[in-house]
Amino acid sequence: MIALLLSLLISQNAAQPPATTTIRGRVVRADGQPIAGARVRVLMVPSPSTSMGDATTDEDGRYEITGTWPLPFRVAASKSGYTTAQYGERRGSEPGETITMKPGDIRERIDFVLRRHSAIVGRVLDEYGEPLDGVVVVVHQVRFINGRRQLALVPDIAARRTNELGRYRIWGLQPGDYIISASIGHVGSDDVPDYATTYFPGTPNPSEAGRVRVAASVDVLNIDFSLVRVRTAAIKGTTLASNGEPFQGGVRMRPSRRSGVGLDPVGGRTFPDGRFEFPNVAPGDYVIEAVKGNEYGWRAVTMNGEDISDVTVQTMPGSAISGRVILDGKRLQTMGRVTIEAVAADPDFAPFTGGGASADVRTTDGVFQIEKAIGTRRLRVTQMPTGWMLKRISINDTDITDAVVPFGAEKQSLKDVEVVLTDEVTEVAGTVTDARAAPAIDALVVAFPMDPERRFAGSRFFAMTHVSAAGAYRVRALPPATYLVAAIDRSPGADEDAWQDATSLERLTRDATLVAVTDGQHASLDLKLSPR
């Protein structure tokens, strides 16, 4: 990347010293008062950490930067104690406006309003109310990731350690709801006897964590809590390859994704004879993964303070899935690019590193073969020609379209899978208006199945679309079923799929409209955006 940028720079500069370019502007607080000493930087678009010029504002908040910028750039202003802003950004964390200038150009009024950031301040204590130092305090947000509500780290907010008074201060926060955790050392290491990762206001269970509401430009004080003493215990076991031979290494453990915590896995201590050990594991549900080459294996373990010493994790060689894609169309059609994927149905029983098992379909005869599928999975068509949709996946006339199938052993391989695509694509279309009967152009339209069994992460019965500038929407290729369709506000900062969460769907059901979709049907449905 850098090399390419440099060659661009050179090619544009080699001939003669080019005329310089200048930008000017002002950095102020939300109340209009100037900010002195703010840093304004010209950032290359493809490499945002590379500054191509910078300046510091004067006492009136003004700055001027002159340089040679042959490439598009953005401008950012920062000042400690304030949230960093990019010029022209619509909301925090989205990139700002891309600026391109010719040599000799001067651009005025590249101005910034910096908002004071917020902070959370508190103390971490032990069960006697005495301070604990060196405790790592982390801020999380509730996010909807891979079809699950999970705790996720807040981008750009660093973890902090408590000092010897047990005090911590975490700053740089935008307004919002946060969850605070505190822990000593790493789970599963030798270094954490008896203290669990604890969530404010004092629970080891993330689902019982209290939310800390942070308003704009404030310090939220006294977020004090005590680490919870638990009975930690060791998990010991053996890793075996699929041929039954023990092997060393390649064993990791993480909390079950069902617990709603997106924590990274930790490695265990391993021995040449295939034994492994995770010391100091707090009570809870965990998954242990063994990896040997392309082979994977998992075991779920529930800890309750007692050592577990006989866990065997055996890796599986993987199953093969082969079959044919059949085009069941009215029109004559040659096979375009079609991809079949075995998508993980349970995040606990899929490789921790992610990744699925997929194969492209041979265009000449529609034959496909997926190698090395491991874990519980559903077959999906992840890519197909436009104007086509999935009709059915079956094996020996048994429908397995949305079935969860276990894979891993050779004998779990599937042959003669039939994937039928149709060009009779369903459609639900209409308009969305707001409370004043105006086109609700910022709304989203979502469709979800009546049948709760069909509500799972990545279900093809979920659909979402944006509303056009004219206030119209169109949802295509919904599989035949009964649906609830609703228009919702596009709430800033929310995860795109957050509406699929069970509690959100429950809420949406009140305002949704019922639609039955049948094979190839086109339905018309006008929606009203309900006020919140």
Place this chain on the structure above:
Amino acid sequence: MRHVASWILFVSAVTLPAQSPPRDNALPQPANSGTIRGRVMATDGGEPLRNARVTLSGPSSVPPSFTDGDGRFLFSNLTSGRYVLLVRKAGYVQTRFGSRKPADPPMWIEITAESPAFSTEVRLPRSAAISGRILDDLGNPIELAQVSAERVTRTDGRVGTTTMAVTTTDDLGEYRLGGLPQGRFVVSARRPPSNDVRFTVVDGRPVAERPDGAPSRGYYPGVATLSEAQPIEVGAGEERSSVDFTIVQHRQPPTMVRLSFINEDGKPILATSMLASLDDPIAGTVIDTGGISETIAQRVDPGTWLLVARGVYGPGVAVVRIIVGSTDVSMPVQLRRGGRIIGRVITDGGPPPTDAIDIEARPVDPALARMPGPPSVARARAGDTFTLTGLIGTRELRIRSASHGWVVKAIQAGGRDLLDTPIEFNGDEQITGVEIVLTHDLAELSGTAGNSTVLVFPENADRYRDVRRLARWVRPNQDGRFLVDDMLPGTYFVLASDDVDDAQWANADYLEQFRSHATRVTLRAGERKSIALPQGANP
């Protein structure tokens, strides 16, 4: 059979080895029968400290434990051997068993088949804290400044520092250095390093510039060098707040230094390089000029700088002193092949040690010594030859990791003593025929010293370049017995003292004041002497 001293305490340097080396013990020991139990209490008031974290390092791998509500802890199923016990608790000074000051060598706790159980009390003094704000010259807080509290040490006339606490400022510029023992500390702060790189084109070639220069360090009360710094004295448990200061910016803006690396034929060559400030050689800025390139362009504050460059492909080194004023510097730096030392490791008789030794040509210049980079080290067994290459600057030969029971007796080349004389390399000097003589003919000094620290140092201590080669600073074991079993024959002074300054114990001048309180002992090769020392002789 060689007598196996099972309670030698401390080996010649201030830093303590993390684990004791395995010793050939003749008697089979029943495994896992040892226990160490104890109680942790506050020094003042004497109340038990609950939830203090107790760690044990030694032959058994033992997870740390926390004291119970009555301050008690217990480690059981320990294998025989020597253990160091460390206790920490927020608000108290981290303390090793047997150390009365944090830098004191600790006492080993010796667990044997004969005495498998040990019980003790560990007392923790309350810790002191220094807090304040770090500001820039506009009075604005500096966020994420790196703040540290250091003790100033002196060894052989060289000033050094030992970092006792580090922290970073928050968004208000506030810091708190806690957990400090009582003492005098120099407080310094450095702006967070900037990763900004700016690309410019010079003569049609791209140059990556660091626009910010290196983050400069400032000392309380707002001065630029260690020598101007005003130390802060804190007593046990004392709080010093409002230790606010400004990181002084140089009035002149940083000056651009452009260097191009060339080989002996004058052709451009790829190199890695670093710059160290010579204005404050002990604690001044060290800049990694970043990456591998034929040229560097680095902004630095005006002053005297030492450049060290190393060729990336093939040999080549350069050490250049650069005086930077207000005008930009642009100069070629020629990488030379560097000096060589070729020699042999021999013994003064008897069977040679089985393990190889590491021979290091250590830089003497403190600025050069602070430069990160691969050390010049060669490994050789007795009878083998060794070669050290790529040497530049003033160096001294030192031995690392000799087998236990072996000590360097002499390093010489053609009658020239290299053990206590440094060697200067300016270009391609070559020193051959170096002999490193190891000896096994050592003397042993043991005895009783109560609870005091035992100090042993040679007569004429000022004759040695590094007196730590012969001087020893040890703590007795839990029974008050001490042993030093790796002494070269010679005449020594030995005493037990309660007040040895760990920051300067290895200074000949400092040792001199102990002479009148010490016992003079002459040790011949192979001799074992035992001595009962009066406790607590203080100058």
